[in-house]
Amino acid sequence: MAKKKRANPEINSSSMADIAFLLLIFFLVTTTIANDRGILMQLPPKPDDIEDVEIKLKEHNLFKVYVNSADRLLVEGEPLQDIKEIRDMVKEHVLNNGRNEKMSDSPKDAVVSFKTDRGTSYEMYIGVLNELQGAYYEMYGERVGMSAAEWRTLTNELDDPENKKLYDKGRGKGADGKVTFPMNISIAEPSKIGGN
Amino acid sequence: MHKFKKKTKSDPSIPTSALPDIIFMLLFFFMVTTVLRETTINVEQHIPKATELRKLQRKSLVSYLYVGKPTLNMQAQFGKEPRIQANDVFIAVEEIVGWVLQEKDKLDEVERDQITIALKVNNETKMGLISDIQLELREANARKLLYTTIQDMDL
Incomplete structure (x- = not known):
């Protein structure tokens, strides 16, 4: 009798880990980590929906970025090596406010035109688009005293009226509903030099 | 002792x-x-990196298009040129409008205009194809676009 009482009453749980491991491996194999992040963009409306209005754009309001089929950059007529330099150039152009004759009259008038070739790689396209949008996010952030990253998270939480107010302030949206600091990034139809 | x-x-x-x-x-x-994998991806997927990422609000409004070179076991049948994969099949550029309408039908009527197309495109794909896809999406009036990218860590 005394011997029986001494036996360990614990249930042997050493195989529990194996069972859990099996489940873990099953989930590891059958699942992918959700990746729903990326660069958001709004496409312009259908070509035939736009009325054929002669839009007069002043040459100096345009900031032109072109990438050829060999992924070489041409920014404002000058070749450029480092794509990271575009960011500051865009900011200088947009925030010029008429000081320099060769740059934009006001943020409202400024247009960033981005053109590629049919032979440009997608990686390069994303790289440049990233810099162009990043420049705008930084400018918006500065207007409301935030970093670009904080601004981007803010744009995801516009249900909050506080955020909405900051968002409208950053984009300069007045009482008349007009945005005075729009993100004018225009993606032109690619040229067909390196086409396929 | x-x-x-x-x-x-x-x-x-x-x-x-x-x-x-x-x-x-x-x-x-x-x-x-994690989410359960719904489709087998039959195109190569090396997604580019970027820093200025934004998150999607509503996952139910998102439809995915995969673009890239067919994977090795598919190359005999479909060749090496980049193809577009929607759900489980390869589609031609001209079929995108029909596909978008199908995807819109799955949504509630009030939300149909808010459909977002997530493009998962391989690094090496040429812009010609991407531009053709964008033109078709404009035609189908699905104008909200997300280029899926990976967060670039080194700044």
């Missing part, structure tokens, strides 16, 4: 009772952070 003898009497095995708990914790982490 007597002192040392006592020590050797202690149980030499490592206590493993906490091991299942640790494994379960890992298991729950993976269960929460």
Whole structure:
């Protein structure tokens, strides 16, 4: 009798880990980590929906970025090596406010035109688009005293009226509903030099 | 010497009772952070990196298009030129409008205009194809676009 009482009453749980491991491996194999992040963009409306209005754009309001089929950059007529330099150039152009004759009259008038070739790689396209949008996010952030990253998270939480107010302030949206600091990034139809 | 003898009497095995708990914790982490794979991707996917990422609000409004070179086991049948994959099949550029309408039909009527197309495109794809896709999406009036990218860590 005394011997029986001494036996360990614990249930042997050493195989529990194996069972859990099996489940873990099953989930590891059958699942992918959700990746729903990326660069958001709004496409312009259908070509035939736009009325054929002669839009007069002043040459100096345009900031032109072109990438050829060999992924070489041409920014404002000058070749450029480092794509990271575009960011500051865009900011200088947009925030010029008429000081320099060769740059934009006001943020409202400024247009960033981005053109590629049919032979440009997608990686390069994303790289440049990233810099162009990043420049705008930084400018918006500065207007409301935030970093670009904080601004981007803010744009995801516009249900909050506080955020909405900051968002409208950053984009300069007045009482008349007009945005005075729009993100004018225009993606032109690619040229067909390196086409396929 | 007597002192040392006592020590050797202690149980030499490592206590493993906490091991299942640790494994379960890992298991729950993976269960929460992952979604079940719905489609087999038959195109190469090396997604480009970017820094200025934004998150999608509503996952139910998103439809995915995969673009890239067909994977090795598909190349005999579909060649090496980049193709577009929607759901489980390869589609031609001209079929995108029809596909978008199908995807819109799956949504509630009030939300149809808010459909977002997520493009998962391989690095090496040429812009010609992407531009053709964008033209078709404009035609189908699905104008909200997300280029899926990976967060670039080195700044």
